[in-house]
Amino acid sequence: xxxxxxxxxxxxxxxxxxxEDRTQGAVAREFPITIILNDEELVTLLGSPTDLxxxxxxxxxxxxxxxxxxxxxxxxADYKTGVVRLETLVKRELAQDTLFKRVISTGCGRGAxxxxxxxxxxxxxxxxxxxxxxxxxxxxxxxxxxxxxxxxTHGVHGAALCDTKSxxxxxxxxxxxxxxxxxxxxxxxxxxPTSDRAVLTTGRxxxxxxxxxxxxxxxxxxxxxxxxxxxxxxxxxxxxTLMASARGKRMRVYTDDWRVVRNKTRAV
Amino acid sequence: xxxxxxxxxxxxxxxxxxxEDRTQGAVAREFPITIILNDEELVTLLGSPTDLxxxxxxxxxxxxxxxxxxxxxxxxADYKTGVVRLETLVKRELAQDTLFKRVISTGCGRGAxxxxxxxxxxxxxxxxxxxxxxxxxxxxxxxxxxxxxxxxTHGVHGAALCDTKSxxxxxxxxxxxxxxxxxxxxxxxxxxPTSDRAVLTTGRxxxxxxxxxxxxxxxxxxxxxxxxxxxxxxxxxxxxTLMASARGKRMRVYTDDWRVVRNKTRAV
Numbered sequence: 239x240x241x242x243x244x245x246x247x248x249x250x251x252x253x254x255x256x257x258e259d260r261t262q263g264a265v266a267r268e269f270p271i272t273i274i275l276n277d278e279e280l281v282t283l284l285g286s287p288t289d290l291x292x293x294x295x296x297x298x299x300x301x302x303x304x305x306x307x308x309x310x311x312x313x314x315a316d317y318k319t320g321v322v323r324l325e326t327l328v329k330r331e332l333a334q335d336t337l338f339k340r341v342i343s344t345g346c347g348r349g350a351x352x353x354x355x356x357x358x359x360x361x362x363x364x365x366x367x368x369x370x371x372x373x374x375x376x377x378x379x380x381x382x383x384x385x386x387x388x389x390x391t392h393g394v395h396g397a398a399l400c401d402t403k404s405x406x407x408x409x410x411x412x413x414x415x416x417x418x419x420x421x422x423x424x425x426x427x428x429x430x431p432t433s434d435r436a437v438l439t440t441g442r443x444x445x446x447x448x449x450x451x452x453x454x455x456x457x458x459x460x461x462x463x464x465x466x467x468x469x470x471x472x473x474x475x476x477x478x479t480l481m482a483s484a485r486g487k488r489m490r491v492y493t494d495d496w497r498v499v500r501n502k503t504r505a506v
Numbered sequence: 507x508x509x510x511x512x513x514x515x516x517x518x519x520x521x522x523x524x525x526e527d528r529t530q531g532a533v534a535r536e537f538p539i540t541i542i543l544n545d546e547e548l549v550t551l552l553g554s555p556t557d558l559x560x561x562x563x564x565x566x567x568x569x570x571x572x573x574x575x576x577x578x579x580x581x582x583a584d585y586k587t588g589v590v591r592l593e594t595l596v597k598r599e600l601a602q603d604t605l606f607k608r609v610i611s612t613g614c615g616r617g618a619x620x621x622x623x624x625x626x627x628x629x630x631x632x633x634x635x636x637x638x639x640x641x642x643x644x645x646x647x648x649x650x651x652x653x654x655x656x657x658x659t660h661g662v663h664g665a666a667l668c669d670t671k672s673x674x675x676x677x678x679x680x681x682x683x684x685x686x687x688x689x690x691x692x693x694x695x696x697x698x699p700t701s702d703r704a705v706l707t708t709g710r711x712x713x714x715x716x717x718x719x720x721x722x723x724x725x726x727x728x729x730x731x732x733x734x735x736x737x738x739x740x741x742x743x744x745x746x747t748l749m750a751s752a753r754g755k756r757m758r759v760y761t762d763d764w765r766v767v768r769n770k771t772r773a774v
Contacts, residue, residue, distance in 0.1 A: 244655045244662065244678065266661030268680045285684040286655075286662060289677060289692070293684055296691030300718045307694055387512045387554075392751070393534030393710055393732040394512065394554060409557060410512065412536050412712070412734055416553040416561055423564030424557070426575055442661055444680070450568045464661040466680055483660070 243267070244286045246467040251491040253500055255371050263490060268444055268466035271320045273297060276329055284444065290315035294322040303330050362477050365457035367434045370499040371489070373402045374460060378484045381438045382462070384408050388440065397421045398438040399430065399456075405438070406430055414441030418450050425454075432456055443469040443482060452476045458497060460484050465492060511535070512554045514735040519759040521768055523639050531758060536712055536734035539588045541565060544597055552712065558583035562590040571598050630745050633725035635702045638767040639757070641670045642728060646752045649706045650730070652676050656708065665689045666706040667698065667724075673706070674698055682709030686718050693722075700724055711737040711750060720744045726765060728752050733760060 250263035269287035273280045273294045280303075285293060291313050298304035304326065311325040377400050385396040387410045397417035398408040407430055409420035418439060425432050436458035437451050443465035449472070451459055459473065461482045470492045473480035479494040491498055518531035537555035541548045541562045548571075553561060559581050566572035572594065579593040645668050653664040655678045665685035666676040675698055677688035686707060693700050704726035705719050711733035717740075719727055727741065729750045738760045741748035747762040759766055 245658055264658040266655060266659040266680050283681065283684060285681050286679040288679075289688050292677065292688040292691035292695065293679070294691065295694050296687030296689065297684075299690055299694055300687055300721055302721070304694075307697065387534060390513055390532040391534040391732055393734055409560065411554040411556075411561070412534050412710075413551065413553050416551060416565075419564030419568055420557050420560040421564065422567055423560035423562065426563050426567055426572075427560065429575065442680075453568055453570070464659055466661055 243288045246470075248467070248470050248492055251495045251498075253371050253489050253491060253498065254487050255375065256501075258500060263492070265465055265467045265470055265492075268468040269320050271322065274321060274323045275303065276325055284446075287317060287320065290317065290320070290322045294324055298324065361452045362475075363452055363455055363457045364477070365434050365455070367402075367436070367457050368497050368499050369402050369436060369458060371501075374481065374484060374489055374498075375487050377402075377405065377436075377438060378460065378462065380405055381408075381440075385410060385440065395439065395441045397440070399425055399432060400436050400438060401434075402436075406435070414439065415446060415450070417441070418447065422450065422454055436460055439463075442466065443473075443480060445469060445472055448472040448476065448478065452478060457494075460489070511556045514738075516735070516738050516760055519763045519766075521639050521757050521759060521766065522755050523643065524769075526768060531760070533733055533735045533738055533760075536736040537588050539590065542589060542591045543571065544593055552714075555585060555588065558585065558588070558590050562592055566592065629720045630743075631720055631723055631725045632745070633702050633723070635670075635704070635725045636765050636767050637670050637704060637726060639769075642749065642752060642757055642766075643755050645670075645673065645704075645706060646728065646730065648673055649676075649708075653678060653708065663707065663709045665708070667693055667700060668704050668706060669702075670704075674703070682707065683714060683718070685709070686715065690718065690722055704728055707731075710734065711741075711748060713737060713740055716740040716744065716746065720746060725762075728757070 244267055245264045246267050247262050247264050250261055252259050267287055268284055270282050271285050272282045309326045309328045311327050313324050315322045381398055387394045394410045394412050395414035395417045396410045398405045399421050407421045407424045409417050411417040433455040437456050438460050440462045442463045443461045445468040448469055458479045462484055465482050473493040479497040480492045481489050483490045512535055513532045514535050515530050515532050518529055520527050535555055536552055538550050539553050540550045577594045577596045579595050581592050583590045649666055655662045662678045662680050663682035663685045664678045666673045667689050675689045675692045677685050679685040701723040705724050706728050708730045710731045711729045713736040716737055726747045730752055733750050741761040747765040748760040749757050751758045
């Protein structure tokens with residue numbers, strides 16, 4: 239894809255225990271894409287806002303709804319709204335258990351309504367919780383030590399709820415959304431409060447992750463991996479501190495860095 | 507989660523350009539989980555087969571269908587079938603645009619029917635294509651060099667179609683399934699044949715990836731990342747060569763290793 243179209247740049251605070259600097263960070267864009275086949279709204283995918291024609295055609299072929307190029311009457315992709323319309327000469331029936339059995343591979347989002355950042359503001363998180371750089375380093379070290387299934391397979395994601403000192407609930411799952419839902423499910427069943435606490439995740443921080451986290455009133459998200467642009471924008475709109483690339487003794491803060499306590503001694 | 511329940515062990519052929527050895531590799535288990543809320547089938551997720559009660563409760567809470575533990579009348583999870591049944595005292599309406607707008611975050615699977623390995627056998631891939639260890643090393647090196655959005659953001663997945671010598675179509679997307687669909691969409695629109703060719707992916711190889719690849723008659727899948735147990739089982743059933751952890755000059759072959767040409771000189 240065209241790299242310029244797939245990226246958005248945000249200000250980032252880079253931190254170690256010794257120092258900090260402010261820089262610009264490139265983040266992958268995430269965008270809801272709706273495929274309309276012969277005037278029927280088929281599916282909304284979250285993807286990168288590039289090559290939407292390829293995506294729609296490939297998706298339909300994978301789902302058995304399109305066999306060859308010759309079946310296509312027209313394709314129009316609107317890169318502003320994310321709507322791709324396809325007209326075909328051959329109209330295949332949707333197998334009910336294929337397309338409307340809502341199988342979710344690595345977790346689920348909500349409707350397109352949530353993807354407007356403005357809509358999300360009413361769920362703003364109100365918390366004075368703070369965390370230090372040293373505490374983040376300790377927590378992520380413990381988090382990775384506990385990721386036993388990941389260490390054995392490299393095939394799962396981990397998630398945890400923690401306070402500034404220790405991990406309170408931990409889980410792993412092949413789906414990054416499922417790992418977080420398992421942690422929240424355990425908290426709910428065991429009456430473990432989630433507000434004024436942080437979430438740790440090995441996964442990328444997309445819009446859906448922010449949706450789950452904000453529902454629990456959680457003010458801090460710490461990821462080993464990278465965020466998407468919608469992840470950053472929704473965190474910003476909801477007043478959630480988003481830290482990412484937290485590996486070894488380094489981390490990057492994208493939003494609400496006032497919650498991160500550090501020594502302002504020297505540049506990283 | 508309990509590490510024993512989340513893992514399955516398969517024989518693996520470890521290869522470098524200099525040698526090989528056969529060992530056992532732990533792979534994350536992937537499993538369809540159906541949540542039934544008050545006798546209504548709500549959703550089927552693909553996840554790890556552990557802590558299904560936590561997953562169901564956390565998922566319902568994230569979707570706004572459950573507010574507290576007190577609302578739960580009963581939960582029963584069948585770890586053999588993956589069915590979790592919840593009865594609640596408070597019955598909330600499903601917001602139509604929340605639950606039945608089929609939003610897919612990182613790609614889509616098919617119905618539960620596909621997850622039976624036996625069902626998949628009729629799509630068996632018939633190809634005599636072979637590839638050498640040196641060719642895989644060259645291709646994955648070129649693949650990573652072209653992953654420009656990944657290099658800038660660490661927030662996307664890459665996918666490519668290649669023959670034994672070069673990359674024929676390449677794309678990136680925040681969703682690992684979307685990246686593959688974009689590649690196949692481009693092939694379909696540009697009349698690039700996909701049979702007797704290999705797919706490269708940065709993503710984990712789950713059942714859905716095998717589903718997409720087998721539809722195109724592709725005999726070889728090479729991943730930078732790890733497979734799941736269903737990925738290995740479906741590849742095996744369909745006669746697809748599954749290579750994973752292809753980083754630097756090393757790789758692991760899980761199925762149909764007769765397609766991989768190598769020097770049997772000495773152990774890795």
